[in-house]
Amino acid sequence: xxxxxxxxxxxxxxxxxxxxxxxxxxxxxxxxxxxxxxxxxxxxxxxxxxxxxxxxxxxxxxxxxxxxxxxxxxxxxxxxxxxxxxxxxxxxxxxxxxxxxxxxxxxxxxxxxxxxxxxxxxxxxxxxxxxxxxxxxxxxxxxxxxxxxxxxxxxxxxxxxxxxxxxxxxxxxxxxxxxxxxxxxxxxxxxxxxxxxxxxxxxxxxxxxxxxxxxxxxxxxxxxxxxxxxxxxxxxxxxxxxxxxxxxxxxxxxxxxxxxxxxxxxxxxxxxxxxxxxxxxxxxxxxxxxxxxxxxxxxxxxxx
Numbered sequence: 001x002x003x004x005x006x007x008x009x010x011x012x013x014x015x016x017x018x019x020x021x022x023x024x025x026x027x028x029x030x031x032x033x034x035x036x037x038x039x040x041x042x043x044x045x046x047x048x049x050x051x052x053x054x055x056x057x058x059x060x061x062x063x064x065x066x067x068x069x070x071x072x073x074x075x076x077x078x079x080x081x082x083x084x085x086x087x088x089x090x091x092x093x094x095x096x097x098x099x100x101x102x103x104x105x106x107x108x109x110x111x112x113x114x115x116x117x118x119x120x121x122x123x124x125x126x127x128x129x130x131x132x133x134x135x136x137x138x139x140x141x142x143x144x145x146x147x148x149x150x151x152x153x154x155x156x157x158x159x160x161x162x163x164x165x166x167x168x169x170x171x172x173x174x175x176x177x178x179x180x181x182x183x184x185x186x187x188x189x190x191x192x193x194x195x196x197x198x199x200x201x202x203x204x205x206x207x208x209x210x211x212x213x214x215x216x217x218x219x220x221x222x223x224x225x226x227x228x229x230x231x232x233x234x235x236x237x238x239x240x241x242x243x244x245x246x247x248x249x250x251x252x253x254x255x256x257x258x259x260x261x262x263x264x265x266x267x268x269x270x271x272x273x274x275x276x277x278x279x280x281x282x283x284x285x286x287x288x289x290x291x292x293x294x295x296x297x298x299x300x301x302x303x304x
Contacts, residue, residue, distance in 0.1 A: 064119030098263025173241025189247030204287030
């Protein structure tokens with residue numbers, strides 16, 4: 001549907017998950033790529049798959065939270081390809097512990113902010129400056145439905161960072177519009193990749209998410225890749241400052257959870273929740289109890 005022949009696309013967080021999907025999608029559409037993430041080995045694996053599709057790929061490992069790394073990645077991409085036509089601002093982290101906001105520690109808060117917000121802004125600033133100087137370009141930020149409002153599965157630092165990134169999208173989409181640079185974002189719901197599919201399905205989390213999603217299922221990788229490519233492409237030439245929900249209808253719904261999310265029972269000894277909340281419908285299904293101990297490897301060591 002989209003032709004990126006002759007264009008260079010920079011993708012952050014490109015070593016796995018959504019970033020890998022974006023890289024392969026743009027490569028199939030003819031784009032040349034600049035791929036960055038912290039793991040050089042994983043990046044090279046993605047790069048080889050993209051090269052097999054005919055893409056010229058430059059791999060530049062770096063940490064999005066380190067300003068010198070951001071400068072180096074952008075400069076290397078411009079040097080290798082001459083220009084950057086599109087940026088997919090994808091790198092991000094969250095916290096899987098399920099800690100309540102009243103017990104959330106500043107070390108984790110600052111870590112999430114340094115990547116999900118500060119790192120995203122530094123790429124916006126540096127690539128945006130290059131695009132303004134070279135006459136145009138398109139930026140797509142990967143936000144989240146968690147940045148739109150309250151959600152029982154949210155992480156307090158993550159919602160703050162993604163909400164701020166969404167507002168940056170609106171602001172820069174307007175500020176740079178008359179100078180040829182479009183800035184948009186996609187806010188995914190829960191998207192399953194092959195990396196996380198076994199854990200989601202094994203723990204029953206896929207059923208939990210489906211229970212509160214109007215489409216009653218989790219999204220698939222290709223269902224987020226195509227919207228990102230659309231916003232980056234000339235097909236969206238009159239679209240800027242827009243955030244596109246790709247969430248199976250979640251943010252269109254006014255409902256909330258049917259059963260309290262299991263993470264409310266985690267960390268009872270180290271960081272207990274304060275007060276008694278809604279107990280939810282009873283009885284609870286079998287797949288809910290499978291998650292009662294938390295996430296294997298995070299909350300306990302699974303048996304061999």
